[in-house]
Structures are given as structure tokens and as C-alpha cells.
Amino acid sequence: MRRFRRLRANEQMRRLVRETHIEKSRLIYPLFMEEGENIKTPVDSMPGVYRYSLDRADEILKEVSDSGISGVLLFGIPKQKDDFATGAYADNGITQKAIRYIKQQYPDMLVTADVCLCEYTSHGHCGIVENHKILNDRTLPLLAKMAVSLAKAGADIIAPSDMMDGRVSAIRSALDENGFTDIPIMSYSAKFASVYYSPFRDAAQSAPCFGDRKTYQMDSANGREALREIADDIEEGADIVMVKPALAYLDIISRASDMGIPLAAYNVSGEYAMIKAAAQNGWIDEKKAVLENLTAIRRAGADIIITYHALDAAKWLEESV
Numbered sequence: 338m339r340r341f342r343r344l345r346a347n348e349q350m351r352r353l354v355r356e357t358h359i360e361k362s363r364l365i366y367p368l369f370m371e372e373g374e375n376i377k378t379p380v381d382s383m384p385g386v387y388r389y390s391l392d393r394a395d396e397i398l399k400e401v402s403d404s405g406i407s408g409v410l411l412f413g414i415p416k417q418k419d420d421f422a423t424g425a426y427a428d429n430g431i432t433q434k435a436i437r438y439i440k441q442q443y444p445d446m447l448v449t450a451d452v453c454l455c456e457y458t459s460h461g462h463c464g465i466v467e468n469h470k471i472l473n474d475r476t477l478p479l480l481a482k483m484a485v486s487l488a489k490a491g492a493d494i495i496a497p498s499d500m501m502d503g504r505v506s507a508i509r510s511a512l513d514e515n516g517f518t519d520i521p522i523m524s525y526s527a528k529f530a531s532v533y534y535s536p537f538r539d540a541a542q543s544a545p546c547f548g549d550r551k552t553y554q555m556d557s558a559n560g561r562e563a564l565r566e567i568a569d570d571i572e573e574g575a576d577i578v579m580v581k582p583a584l585a586y587l588d589i590i591s592r593a594s595d596m597g598i599p600l601a602a603y604n605v606s607g608e609y610a611m612i613k614a615a616a617q618n619g620w621i622d623e624k625k626a627v628l629e630n631l632t633a634i635r636r637a638g639a640d641i642i643i644t645y646h647a648l649d650a651a652k653w654l655e656e657s658v
């Protein structure tokens with residue numbers, strides 16, 4: 338008889354043959370920075386997650402810095418929104434200010450800046466809108482402008498999440514022309530139109546005020562198309578590609594894991610909210626659920642995991658080793 342159980346007899350034996358590990362260095366914590374003063378507002382649908390103003394951000398930044406994870410993915414929430422997302426590429430915009438502050442105070446923290454217009458547009462769409470249509474080519478120059486502005490502020494990685502076609506090459510050219518040849522692009526390549534983003538939209542106040550994002554984000558039924566999106570972004574110059582969300586798309590992560598380029602997975606807000614809700618009800622053990630999920634994302638083939646659980650996970654990983 339083949340006795341698989343021999344290698345499961347005790348924790349020492351199981352550790353010896355364990356195939357997958359989560360390293361803290363692979364984790365990135367998404368952080369919401371809101372314009373204004375003295376703000377630490379809890380996000381109702383994401384227990385444990387807050388929006389901070391810059392003057393109160395040290396609390397969370399210290400925690401990130403002490404945790405041993407690699408860094409943050411920044412989302413800015415401006416005071417003013419308009420049709421052209423002016424705040425997104427203002428050199429004194431909230432995200433730009435946050436990046437400058439973080440890089441000054443915490444030079445070793447990797448700061449990835451999300452590039453998208455939806456937090457800055459009055460209509461909440463990720464691009465320029467005309468007659469209720471989201472215009473691809475008119476959006477590209479603004480994304481490029483935003484990317485350059487974030488790079489100027491000191492961002493270490495530029496992460497476009499808008500899903501306009503051609504944005505990686507538009508951003509790459511703009512970065513290069515402005516002397517940022519060494520700033521990598523982490524592209525949200527296979528980003529699906531997902532219900533699991535809804536808590537994020539509460540947090541970032543970025544829900545579209547009409548329609549949905551299905552004309553630019555991917556249909557959740559499509560696997561082959563995800564691989565083409567990824568291949569295309571690699572051709573356009575992406576340095577890291579991403580699959581998002583993570584848990585309902587482990588097959589995509591798995592298929593994208595051997596394309597010869599680092600792969601990130603975004604364990605999104607709704608995935609976080611589900612665990613939190615069940616845990617708060619006493620229906621699930623949060624620590625075990627989170628570590629199982631992160632292991633699954635890693636096992637599927639993600640090199641980098643962006644997750645709201647990052648700080649908790651970093652603590653739990655210390656405990657269980």
C-alpha cells in the first residue's frame with residue numbers, strides 16, 4: 338500500500354516536506370490615504386481597515402515598516418473630484434504628497450502607486466467619459482501623466498489598474514521620456530469585472546455613478562483572454578503582471594505563473610470582507626482561514642500577494658514558524 342500518511346505523522350515531518358511557503362517579503366499592504374487632516378476613518382465593510390490622512394499615517398506606516406512585509410500599494414482619495422481626474426496628476430495631489438512623505442520617512446518601504454482615474458473622477462469611472470462611454474484613447478495620456486507625476490513624487494513601482502487597452506506602452510514611453518527608465522510597471526493585466534471590489538469602492542469612494550466597469554474590465558468567464566491580456570502587457574513592457582481578484586481566479590494565476598515574468602495576485606477587498614464577517618460571527622478561525630488562502634494563492638503560482646491581511650499574516654507567520 339502506498340502510505341501517504343507516513344509523511345504526515347507530525348508537524349516536524351510535515352514541515353520537512355511542505356511544498357509552499359508564504360514569505361513576508363512577498364506581501365504588499367494596500368493603503369488608503371485621504372486628503373485632509375486628523376482622519377482615521379474605519380471602512381465599514383472592511384473591519385480593521387482605515388482611511389488615513391497624512392498627519393495620522395505614521396501609526397500604520399510604522400506597523401508596515403516593523404512588520405517585515407515589502408511595502409504598500411497606495412490609493413489616494415482626493416477632496417475634489419472632476420470629469421478629468423485633475424487630482425490624479427496634480428503634483429500636489431494626495432497620492433503624490435503621500436509618496437513623498439513615505440519615501441522621506443521610510444526610505445526602505447517599497448511604495449507601489451496605483452494608477453487609475455476612478456478615485457479622482459466625479460463619475461467614478463476609470464477613464465474619460467463622453468456620452469456615457471468610457472473613452473480608451475483619450476484616457477491614455479492622462480494615465481501616462483499620472484504615472485509620471487507619481488514617479489516624480491518617488492514611487493518605486495507604477496501599477497496601472499484601469500484596464501484601458503495600450504496603457505502599459507503609453508505609460509512606459511512617458512516614464513522613459515521623463516527619465517524614469519528604471520521605474521518598473523506592475524500591470525493589473527487580468528483584472529476581472531468583479532463583485533468582490535465593492536468594499537474597496539466604499540473605502541475609496543470610487544463606485545461608478547452610472548453603468549458598470551464591464552466594457553473595460555474582463556468578463557469573469559474568460560481564461561484564455563486573461564492570458565492574452567497578460568502576454569500583451571508583457572509585450573508592451575510590463576515588468577510584473579497581476580491577476581485580480583485572487584481566490585476565485587486561482588486557475589488564471591496558475592496558468593499565468595510560467596510566463597517568465599513575476600506574477601502578482603490581488604487578494605481583494607471582498608475576499609477580505611468575507612473572512613472578516615465569518616470570523617466576527619465566530620463561524621471561522623480567521624488566522625487559519627487567512628493562512629490557508631494565502632498559501633493557496635502562493636501554491637497557484639503567485640510570486641507577490643497584495644492583501645489587506647498582510648499585517649496580520651506577517652504576525653501569524655512569525656508565530657507559526
Ligand code: PBG
Binds near residue numbers: 451498536604
Ligand atoms: C481602481 C481599483 C479598484 C481596485 C483596485 N484598484 C476598484 C475597481 O476597479 O473598481 C479594487 C481593489 C479591491 O477590491 O481591494 N481601478
Ligand code: ZN
Binds near residue numbers: 453455499
Ligand atoms: Zn479605476
